[in-house]
Amino acid sequence: MSRALHLVQAVREALDLKLADDERVVLLGEDIGVNGSVFRATDGLIAKYGEHRVIDTPLAESGIIGTAIGLALGGLIPVVEIQFLAFIFPGLEQLFSHAARMRHRTRGQFGVPMVIRAPYGAGIRGPELHSESVEALFAHTPGLKVVVPGDPHDAKGLLISAIEDPDPVVFLEPTRIYRAFREAVPEGLYRVPIGKAKVVREGEDLSVITWGAMVRTALRAAQRMEQERGWRCEVVDLRTLHPVDRDAILASVQKTGRALVVHEAHRTAGLGAEIVSLINEEALLYLQAPIRRIAGYDVPVPMFAVEDDYLPTEERICRGIEETMQF
Amino acid sequence: MLTEHGRAQLQTQMKAHSPRLYEELQVLRSDGEVTGPIDDIPPERMREMYRWMVLMRGFDKKCVTWQRQGRIGTYAPFEGQEAAQVGSALALSNSDWMFPTYRDHAAAMVHGQTMANVLLYWMGRMEGCVSPPGVRVLPPCVPIATHLLHAVGLAFAMTLRGERAVAIAYFGDGATSEGDFHEALNFAGVFRLPVIFLCQNNGYAISVPFSRQSASRTIAQRAVAYDIPGVRVDGNDVFAVHRAVTQARERAVAGLGPTLIEAVTFRYGAHTTADDPTRYRDQRRLSEEWRTQRDPIARLRLYLERRDLWSAREEEAWQAEAAALVEEAMQEAMAAGAADPLAMFQHVYADEPWHLAKQRREMLESRGGASA
Numbered sequence A: 001m002s003r004a005l006h007l008v009q010a011v012r013e014a015l016d017l018k019l020a021d022d023e024r025v026v027l028l029g030e031d032i033g034v035n036g037s038v039f040r041a042t043d044g045l046i047a048k049y050g051e052h053r054v055i056d057t058p059l060a061e062s063g064i065i066g067t068a069i070g071l072a073l074g075g076l077i078p079v080v081e082i083q084f085l086a087f088i089f090p091g092l093e094q095l096f097s098h099a100a101r102m103r104h105r106t107r108g109q110f111g112v113p114m115v116i117r118a119p120y121g122a123g124i125r126g127p128e129l130h131s132e133s134v135e136a137l138f139a140h141t142p143g144l145k146v147v148v149p150g151d152p153h154d155a156k157g158l159l160i161s162a163i164e165d166p167d168p169v170v171f172l173e174p175t176r177i178y179r180a181f182r183e184a185v186p187e188g189l190y191r192v193p194i195g196k197a198k199v200v201r202e203g204e205d206l207s208v209i210t211w212g213a214m215v216r217t218a219l220r221a222a223q224r225m226e227q228e229r230g231w232r233c234e235v236v237d238l239r240t241l242h243p244v245d246r247d248a249i250l251a252s253v254q255k256t257g258r259a260l261v262v263h264e265a266h267r268t269a270g271l272g273a274e275i276v277s278l279i280n281e282e283a284l285l286y287l288q289a290p291i292r293r294i295a296g297y298d299v300p301v302p303m304f305a306v307e308d309d310y311l312p313t314e315e316r317i318c319r320g321i322e323e324t325m326q327f
Numbered sequence B: 001m002l003t004e005h006g007r008a009q010l011q012t013q014m015k016a017h018s019p020r021l022y023e024e025l026q027v028l029r030s031d032g033e034v035t036g037p038i039d040d041i042p043p044e045r046m047r048e049m050y051r052w053m054v055l056m057r058g059f060d061k062k063c064v065t066w067q068r069q070g071r072i073g074t075y076a077p078f079e080g081q082e083a084a085q086v087g088s089a090l091a092l093s094n095s096d097w098m099f100p101t102y103r104d105h106a107a108a109m110v111h112g113q114t115m116a117n118v119l120l121y122w123m124g125r126m127e128g129c130v131s132p133p134g135v136r137v138l139p140p141c142v143p144i145a146t147h148l149l150h151a152v153g154l155a156f157a158m159t160l161r162g163e164r165a166v167a168i169a170y171f172g173d174g175a176t177s178e179g180d181f182h183e184a185l186n187f188a189g190v191f192r193l194p195v196i197f198l199c200q201n202n203g204y205a206i207s208v209p210f211s212r213q214s215a216s217r218t219i220a221q222r223a224v225a226y227d228i229p230g231v232r233v234d235g236n237d238v239f240a241v242h243r244a245v246t247q248a249r250e251r252a253v254a255g256l257g258p259t260l261i262e263a264v265t266f267r268y269g270a271h272t273t274a275d276d277p278t279r280y281r282d283q284r285r286l287s288e289e290w291r292t293q294r295d296p297i298a299r300l301r302l303y304l305e306r307r308d309l310w311s312a313r314e315e316e317a318w319q320a321e322a323a324a325l326v327e328e329a330m331q332e333a334m335a336a337g338a339a340d341p342l343a344m345f346q347h348v349y350a351d352e353p354w355h356l357a358k359q360r361r362e363m364l365e366s367r368g369g370a371s372a
Helices: A005-022 A046-050 A059-074 A089-099 A134-139 A152-164 A215-227 A246-256 A273-288 A304-310 A314-325 B004-017 B043-068 B083-091 B105-110 B115-122 B147-161 B177-188 B220-226 B238-253 B281-291 B295-306 B312-334 B341-345 B354-367
Strands: A001-005 A027-028 A055-058 A077-079 A115-120 A145-147 A171-175 A183-186 A198-201 A206-210 A231-239 A240-242 A259-266 A292-294 B097-099 B169-174 B197-202 B230-234 B259-264
Touching: A001 A005, A001 A240, A005 A027, A005 A046, A005 A152, A005 A171, A005 A183, A027 A059, A046 A134, A055 B043, A059 A077, A059 A089, A059 B147, A059 B177, A077 A171, A089 B147, A134 A145, A134 A240, A134 A273, A152 A171, A152 A183, A152 A314, A198 A215, A198 A246, A198 B230, A206 A215, A206 A246, A206 A314, A215 A231, A215 A259, A231 A246, A246 A259, A246 A273, A259 A273, A273 A292, A292 A314, A314 B083, B043 B105, B043 B115, B043 B238, B043 B295, B043 B312, B083 B105, B083 B169, B083 B197, B083 B238, B083 B259, B083 B295, B097 B147, B105 B115, B115 B312, B147 B169, B147 B177, B147 B197, B177 B197, B177 B220, B197 B238, B220 B230, B220 B259, B230 B238, B238 B259, B341 B354
Parallel strands: A027 A055, A027 A077, A077 A115, A115 A171, A145 A171, A206 A231, A206 A259, A259 A292, B097 B169, B169 B197, B197 B259, B230 B259
Antiparallel strands: A001 A183, A145 A240, A198 A231
């Protein structure tokens, strides 16, 4: 059986099912208890599982992530919520210098199975520093996995996989599509594998490689280009940003011969560069045009009055498709 | 302008609001006499403390020599801090988890880490981070104060699982300026976790004296803010340290929460073998003063010898045995053979992802090996 759920409801359901399924799972975060988290991702869970499983912590991101590392060392599986991704910075030392390295430095003796969930991205008229996309920081850190669901079905299945993963997983939830649409989500536990991309629209002419909230924008651009120009664009939702699904990217580009990478994070040193580089190294002779990047500008993410102008839009993606097709 | 009277009034206010000072608790004085009865430490345990401290000092001095000879890399010596480390570690149970820094290998070894592993670590090898099976010692923490939170989390896990044991975090005076020190004490206080925060206040964070580190007169007084017990002890008094940790442990396993212990001590040498303490302190005078007037080992030997618990003959025999143990550990570390560069690709993740497999093959090929 499946029901239509919003992405944030799918996240909540994954947490609920894993709390029920595995007594080692504990949630930690700010306002995740009686308040049910600011986006309601943990709504009702404290009533169901108690304050020893759904733990409201003091307001301290390093404290939360550092404590979660200790909980993981002690045999539990902490699932941390950072209220907004841009608030994670005080906790980066814990994440980069400890969580990501513990398995390596102890030669496999101690792993740190934990999930860091964080709402992220622009487009919801949030206040300043509530809209950043800093996923590249995590992908650049060996030892971490980085996962971004692009729809409710994947949000639930990927989060369950992340909680069951033996390594620390940064799980980024695009706030812009938390409640943007509903989708059929199966009941019960199911897994979407980490490290596997998904072709969300098939096409032969150009591959749009993207993730998170940009998947919907890219799909709209692809539909428009087919209607207006007759070009059939494939849209690949990466779903896992590290380690990236090399085979899926190469298979799509080898088929289409053209690619566009779309992300809302800043362009310079963004993950788009890494993906372009991968294609150049492994599929250059298939290319009929240079690969373009449509990305957030290299400016501090602006306040919401102009955030729509910062974000890659359907227009900008269409222009990128046209330039690539007509190269 | 403030009048004389106004200033006096303000000073009276300040005194009224000042935290109370923590007395430095002492059991074993520098002259080898005790300040009161010691019924909590049996004679055999005292001899064990002494043997450990002598062994650890021998190890530490040898490591400095080995660094000079190029047999190990940059090394962080702890000489002078043996009582704080040995006394605290001997007060623990095997079920307790220890979170040391890079200067706490004496405590780590007392708790079960091997000398050979400690040497491997200072030879620049990750294998040195591994502890023997069943030994609850985490790798030395290099960033400052971050591991206090790991102890908090581990204590939290034990509490949630109903285990009766403690987590102990070792750190220095400099660590108390870090945000994670505050976050850890705050979390431990809020959730009443069985954590022992053991600060070795050796007076200097590399070059910066404690007076520049904090306006607090003591570190123990910080406990007031978290409403947890704070204890200040003579860190060169192995009995006082042992007692403070034993009591903190009793409270912790009884569900009464964390304790902050400040052990006042001094590192005789440099921060590391790459550091020159004469640049920032009167090294000769200070280390001479502490060595001759407050040494942790000398005072325990005086105490033991006066009670016929130790003799010159035993001293000679143990010094020889300790030196042999340290040499054996070096032989064992050397027996590990050359470090394998390909091992850097192991254990980044539980399962090797494609990009690491590819990079590992690249390294193998660049070294002239066959592609695996």
